[in-house]
Every structure is written in C-alpha cells, then in structure tokens.
Amino acid sequence: MTDNNGNLQHAEPCKPTEECAINRGSLSFLKTKLETRAGDNVMSVHVTAVPVKLASTAIGLIRTILPNDGGIDLQHLRRFAKYHEVNDHVRSAYAKVAPRNDGQKVFVIAAPITSTTRKFLADSLSPTLGNLVFFSIDVPLQAPTSQEQAAVWSSRWWPTVYKKSNPFGPHPSIMARAEEDIEGDVRKWMDLAAEVAQQSKAAGFGEAVGVVIVERINGVSRPVAVAADARWLNWPSPGPGNVSAHAALRAIDMISQWVRRSHEAGENQNITTQNVGIFRGKPCLPLEHEHYRAQTNQTGYLCHDLEIYCTHEPCVMCSMAIVHSRFGRVVFEHRMHTGGLCADGGLGHGLFWRKELNWQLLAWQWTRPTSDIEIGFDQLRISDNKTGRDEVSSRADFNA
Amino acid sequence: MASIHLTHMRSALSMAQHALNTNETPVGCILVHPVHGIVSTGQNATNETYNGTMHAEFIAINSLLSSCPCTLPKTQDGAEIPLGTSFKGLDLPERLKVLKQCSLYVTVEPCIMCASLLRQFGIADVYFGASNEKFGGTGGVLDIQSSNGIFTDSDREKKRQGKREVLVGDYGVSGGWLREEAILMLRRFYVQENGRGEFFPSSFRSPLMDDEVWGLMYETAPEPRAKKERVLKLEVKPLGEKDKMSASTEKLVVEEVLSDRPNGVEPTIMSREKLRAERKHSGGRQGVDKGLQVKKSRQLKDATESGINGRLERQQNENLKDVD
Numbered sequence: 015m016t017d018n019n020g021n022l023q024h025a026e027p028c029k030p031t032e033e034c035a036i037n038r039g040s041l042s043f044l045k046t047k048l049e050t051r052a053g054d055n056v057m058s059v060h061v062t063a064v065p066v067k068l069a070s071t072a073i074g075l076i077r078t079i080l081p082n083d084g085g086i087d088l089q090h091l092r093r094f095a096k097y098h099e100v101n102d103h104v105r106s107a108y109a110k111v112a113p114r115n116d117g118q119k120v121f122v123i124a125a126p127i128t129s130t131t132r133k134f135l136a137d138s139l140s141p142t143l144g145n146l147v148f149f150s151i152d153v154p155l156q157a158p159t160s161q162e163q164a165a166v167w168s169s170r171w172w173p174t175v176y177k178k179s180n181p182f183g184p185h186p187s188i189m190a191r192a193e194e195d196i197e198g199d200v201r202k203w204m205d206l207a208a209e210v211a212q213q214s215k216a217a218g219f220g221e222a223v224g225v226v227i228v229e230r231i232n233g234v235s236r237p238v239a240v241a242a243d244a245r246w247l248n249w250p251s252p253g254p255g256n257v258s259a260h261a262a263l264r265a266i267d268m269i270s271q272w273v274r275r276s277h278e279a280g281e282n283q284n285i286t287t288q289n290v291g292i293f294r295g296k297p298c299l300p301l302e303h304e305h306y307r308a309q310t311n312q313t314g315y316l317c318h319d320l321e322i323y324c325t326h327e328p329c330v331m332c333s334m335a336i337v338h339s340r341f342g343r344v345v346f347e348h349r350m351h352t353g354g355l356c357a358d359g360g361l362g363h364g365l366f367w368r369k370e371l372n373w374q375l376l377a378w379q380w381t382r383p384t385s386d387i388e389i390g391f392d393q394l395r396i397s398d399n400k401t402g403r404d405e406v407s408s409r410a411d412f413n414a
Numbered sequence: 415m416a417s418i419h420l421t422h423m424r425s426a427l428s429m430a431q432h433a434l435n436t437n438e439t440p441v442g443c444i445l446v447h448p449v450h451g452i453v454s455t456g457q458n459a460t461n462e463t464y465n466g467t468m469h470a471e472f473i474a475i476n477s478l479l480s481s482c483p484c485t486l487p488k489t490q491d492g493a494e495i496p497l498g499t500s501f502k503g504l505d506l507p508e509r510l511k512v513l514k515q516c517s518l519y520v521t522v523e524p525c526i527m528c529a530s531l532l533r534q535f536g537i538a539d540v541y542f543g544a545s546n547e548k549f550g551g552t553g554g555v556l557d558i559q560s561s562n563g564i565f566t567d568s569d570r571e572k573k574r575q576g577k578r579e580v581l582v583g584d585y586g587v588s589g590g591w592l593r594e595e596a597i598l599m600l601r602r603f604y605v606q607e608n609g610r611g612e613f614f615p616s617s618f619r620s621p622l623m624d625d626e627v628w629g630l631m632y633e634t635a636p637e638p639r640a641k642k643e644r645v646l647k648l649e650v651k652p653l654g655e656k657d658k659m660s661a662s663t664e665k666l667v668v669e670e671v672l673s674d675r676p677n678g679v680e681p682t683i684m685s686r687e688k689l690r691a692e693r694k695h696s697g698g699r700q701g702v703d704k705g706l707q708v709k710k711s712r713q714l715k716d717a718t719e720s721g722i723n724g725r726l727e728r729q730q731n732e733n734l735k736d737v738d
Binding site for chain 1: 463466467472475476477480506507510525527528529530531533534535536547549551556558562564
C-alpha cells in the first residue's frame with residue numbers, strides 16, 4: 015500500500031534502524047476524562063511522629079484498630095517518611111504541635127481524617143507508643159498515573175509512589191501492549207489516510223480528511239476500509255456540507271456492508287452499489303476502491319475490535335459513532351477544536367473512555383516525524399513543538 | 415400548545431412501534447416543519463443495515479433530504495402518518511433550509527452522535543420522550559445542544575445561572591413527552607429479544623439492543639436475564655422518584671414538576687412554551703429567553719434526570735473547589 019504514497023513521502027535514503035524508529039513518529043495516549051478531572055484531588059490524613067524503632071509496632075497497631083484504613087486506599091502513599099523526606103508544609107504542620115524537632119522520629123500516616131478522630135487514635139496508640147502528637151496534612155487522593163506525576167506530588171504533598179496503575183483509564187500494561195502492536199505500522203496507515211484525504215480534496219469531493227480502518231489478526235494487520243471526507247460530493251455549499259459524509263461515518267458504512275454480506279451469504283446479495291440518499295458509504299476514490307472489501311468469509315459484528323486511523327480528531331458525532339461501532343483502537347494526527355475524543359482541551363468530552371458509556375477504547379494522538387513536518391506536509395498544524403501540542407487544536411473551520 | 419407536542423410524539427411512537435414489529439430497537443422519530451407539517455419520519459435501522467450508526471435521526475434526515483420518497487409508515491391503528499406534501503418539489507438547498515426550521519420529535523433522547531448530527535445540520539428544536547443516562551447527548555451524559563456540550567461538566571454553576579452565550583447551532587431541548595410509553599416500548603423489545611442475538615458471540619448477546627436500550631432498562635434489569643425469565647414490567651417510575659434522598663432544594667423542584675404533570679409532561683415544558691411565545695413577541699430578547707430556557711431545563715435535569723449522579727458531581731465540584 016505504501017507504494018501509492020509516493021506523493022506524500024519525500025525521497026529518503028535508507029537509514030539505520032535507530033533513525034527508522036524515530037521516523038515512525040510518536041504515539042501519545044490521550045488523557046481520559048476522569049484523569050483530567052481528578053487532577054490534584056486531595057484528602058486530609060492524620061499524621062503522627064513515632065520513634066524509628068517503634069515504626070513497625072505502630073503500623074501493626076494501626077492496622078488492628080483500623081483495618082483497611084477505614085476503606086480508603088492509601089496504597090499509593092509512602093506510609094512512613096523521614097523528616098528530610100517531607101516538604102516544608104508537612105514540617106511546619108509538625109512544628110506547630112511539636113516545638114522540639116526530634117530527628118529520631120519518623121512520620122507515619124495514621125489514618126484518613128474521614129475514617130477516625132484524632133482522639134480515638136491518641137487513646138488507642140499512646141499506651142503502647144508513648145505520648146504522640148497528631149497533625150493533619152493533605153495528600154493525593156488517588157494514585158498517580160505517571161512517574162512524573164508521582165514526583166510532583168511527592169514534592170508538593172507527601173511521598174507518593176507510582177505503581178504502574180491508572181485508576182482513571184486503561185491499565186498501563188494494556189496500553190503498552192497495544193502500543194507495541196501498532197507502533198510498527200502506524201505510520202503506514204496514517205500515510206494512507208493522508209493520501210486518501212488529499213485525493214478527496216483534489217477531486218473536490220470533500221475536505222482533506224481521511225481514515226483507514228485496519229483489522230489485526232494474530233499480529234498481522236490489513237486495511238479493510240479506506241475513506242475520505244465526501245461532504246461536498248453532490249452537495250451544495252456553503253454550509254457544513256453533508257454531515258453524514260464525514261470520513262469516519264463513510265468508512266463505518268463500508269464495513270457494515272462487508273459485515274452484512276458475511277451474515278447474509280447466500281441470501282440477499284444484491285446490495286446496491288449506488289449511494290442511497292445522503293449516505294456516502296460507497297467507494298468513490300481510487301484508494302477507496304482499492305481497499306474496498308466486496309467479499310469476506312468472516313462474520314463480524316459492527317466494527318468490533320478494529321482499529322481506525324484518522325488524519326484529524328473525529329468530531330463529536332464521529333467519535334460517538336466510533337464508540338457505537340465498538341472499535342478497539344483509534345489513532346489521529348491533528349487535534350480539532352470540534353473533536354470529541356480529547357478530554358484535555360477543546361470540548362473536553364473524552365468520548366473514547368468515559369465510565370457512563372457502555373464501550374471504551376484506546377486512543378492515541380500520533381505525531382508525525384519532524385522530517386515530514388519540515389517539508390510542510392501538514393499545513394493544519396499550528397505548532398510543531400511537542401510541549402505546545404496539548405494546547406493547540408487545529409483551527410481549521412470544519413468538523414472532522 | 416402541549417397537545418400538539420403530544421400528537422407529534424404519538425406519531426413518533428408509532429414509528430417506534432413499526433421498528434418493534436420489524437425487530438429493530440423501537441426508537442422512532444418525526445421531523446415537523448411549522449409550515450409543511452410532518453416532513454419526514456425515521457426509525458432505528460441498526461439491525462437491518464448492520465451499521466451501529468443508523469439511528470432513527472439519521473434515517474429521518476436522510477429521508478427529508480433525499481429526493482426519493484420515504485416509505486410511508488402506518489400508525490398503530492393502520493392509518494398512514496400524513497406527510498406534508500408541499501415541500502416535495504424542493505431541491506436540496508431548499509430542503510436543507512426546511513430542515514433548519516424543523517422540530518424533531520423522538521421517543522428516546524438522541525444519543526451523543528445524533529445530538530451532534532442535529533447540531534451540525536442545524537435543527538431548531540428537539541422534543542424527546544425517555545431520557546438516556548448511558549449515552550444521551552441532550553442532557554443524559556452531555557449537553558450537546560448548548561455550546562456543543564463544552565459546559566456539561568466544567569461549568570455547571572455558571573450554566574445554571576444562565577450566564578452563557580448562545581452559540582450558532584444551539585437548539586432547544588425538552589424531554590419527558592410520553593416518556594412512559596417510550597420506555598414500555600423498549601421493554602417490549604427487551605422481552606421479545608433481538609432476533610439477531612444468536613449470531614453473536616455470547617459476550618455480545620443482544621448487542622444492538624444493548625446499544626440502544628440498556629440505559630433505559632437498568633431500572634428493571636441490572637443484569638441481562640435469560641429470555642424466558644424476562645417479564646414485561648408495565649410500571650414506570652415517575653420522574654424524580656429515585657431522587658428521594660436528594661437535597662431539599664432539589665426536592666422542591668421535583669415537587670413542582672410532579673405537582674402538575676398531565677400525561678408525563680412537565681410544567682417546565684409549558685413554561686417553556688410561554689417563553690417561546692414571549693420570544694416571538696419581543697424579538698430582541700432572544701438571548702435572555704434562551705438563557706432562562708437553559709436555566710429551566712438545567713433545573714429540571716438536575717432535579718429529575720440525573721438525580722444521584724448530579725448530586726455526586728456537585729459534591730465532586732465542591733471538593734474541587736475546596737482544593738482551589
């Protein structure tokens with residue numbers, strides 16, 4: 015398929031493997047809605063200082079009087095911290111209740127403030143541990159989702175541990191495995207999507223937006239539908255064009271014909287080859303024809319577990335169509351301010367992973383290797399620098 | 415005024431019945447133009463097309479914008495829904511204009527996808543029956559009808575106060591019309607089971623039904639049951655019932671809503687009609703009225719639709735505030 019992409023790839027001499035890896039571009043997993051909202055949520059906890067030698071006695075006692083910390087998860091927090099390990103605001107909170115700094119003591123999180131009172135703790139612990147002073151501090155409520163976040167939280171609140179878990183989205187190991195799956199050929203599909211987008215624009219069928227739907231079986235991937243935006247095909251302008259002819263909807267339509275044939279094999283096979291009404295589910299560009307599957311032996315269900323590669327972040331409608339169709343993975347290149355996938359910035363809907371919806375899928379933004387950007391390949395990009403990317407959406411005046 | 419909405423919703427329900435008879439998820443809709451009358455009808459077609467995006471709204475818009483005549487549906491007693499005929503000769507640009515003046519009557523709240531479709535094509539108003547807290551796009555999960563939903567989560571307070579500019583594409587939404595009938599229709603479908611269920615792996619039994627109906631079924635059936643165990647439950651909890659534990663202010667709104675609710679229609683809808691009438695008289699006050707409208711519907715939603723979730727969310731917002 016890449017043979018067709020001559021107009022998109024500038025001549026590249028053969029490069030060593032290391033640089034080839036760079037040329038794949040980079041994938042970054044989208045933040046989920048919960049992740050962006052949870053932000054720096056904190057809770058208050060009772061903290062006390064115990065002699066280092068009594069640390070294990072203290073924690074044993076705490077676990078006896080308050081099993082499971084009253085039902086609140088503290089696994090992401092270091093239970094003990096030495097004086098030099100905590101920040102100034104913990105130290106000053108301690109200084110207020112204990113005028114004399116005792117280097118022989120270690121701080122311990124006794125309990126979340128909501129699960130018990132200071133008096134109860136003092137009454138239960140003091141007989142064994144001696145006279146204790148308590149103070150309260152704020153600590154992160156939920157587990158951090160990255161090493162960097164753990165570091166920030168540790169310096170801001172309390173020593174925090176990143177345990178490679180994500181309470182707000184897919185487990186990091188699932189993401190990592192999926193990324194391994196797709197990173198080898200993501201560029202190939204993104205180039206194909208970009209190429210069909212250009213074909214559509216050149217033909218006057220639609221905006222330069224394209225998608226490729228990929229099926230991956232036992233690690234082998236193949237495109238099963240290629241579609242470009244066709245909003246201006248037999249449609250008056252100005253206006254938004256034919257909303258139902260967005261690239262993602264067209265591609266989903268193509269797959270549905272494929273799935274339908276698989277289910278109705280031998281039955282009613284005379285499915286029309288013409289577009290009906292406003293729907294544009296028939297291939298009309300050379301690349302779309304090339305990858306259109308008229309026949310199949312497999313019976314599928316909607317677009318279950320397929321992958322969709324998009325030049326632009328799908329609009330709210332198309333994002334939800336992707337959810338309805340049960341895709342497994344979605345990758346796009348350009349953020350759109352009308353897009354439905356991103357949770358940070360733009361509309362902030364984060365439709366790929368919301369707890370209310372009955373389907374979740376993995377979503378990445380893909381960044382084209384810098385060598386491509388230099389030749390001005392993607393004109394819609396406002397800023398190329400990676401740090402700025404999160405803030406920047408495409409200002410293109412349409413829904414993708 | 416309310417009676418005309420009920421009449422239209424009955425037409426939409428007869429489309430849903432038609433869907434039920436043909437083994438489709440029973441969601442139906444009609445498009446009504448102020449001059450041409452009913453210009454289009456639609457019913458869910460996800461099973462027939464094997465395409466999860468073929469919701470009733472898509473079918474209705476397709477039918478309006480296509481020059482090919484749409485299939486005339488029958489109402490429950492066999493009479494045809496009288497489609498307006500004066501628009502028949504119009505070309506596509508004119509039909510697009512007609513669509514912008516139409517109101518949509520749909521038995522179930524438009525999903526997020528359809529809410530966005532309606533927004534992009536520029537519908538005037540949406541009236542729906544049952545709300546959909548699983549993936550509704552006009553109040554259930556997101557408020558796509560106002561500012562493309564950007565304020566749904568982030569700025570509830572501001573929105574409640576009506577301090578929000580009205581954007582191009584915003585449309586009016588009013589829910590709860592013949593809600594009970596719409597829910598019963600979905601339950602009947604659940605009991606009769608999606609005929610295509612057998613084709614799918616067990617984890618996807620009745621998948622399309624799940625898509626459409628699950629959110630509306632969960633009151634009665636939190637877990638999918640074997641078909642023989644399914645019983646058609648005819649009672650529908652009134653709006654706001656699950657909100658019993660909510661804060662007193664919300665209770666007031668609920669009582670206000672329930673006190674005068676003929677046939678499943680909230681007085682909010684009536685007051686909304688009043689607002690619309692006023693808007694007609696004083697052309698310059700659109701923005702204000704819209705704001706009020708939004709505020710009203712917001713109140714209604716808070717009080718009835720998203721009872722518990724709403725409360726949780728507010729709590730969360732308060733927590734966030736505390737952090738700040």
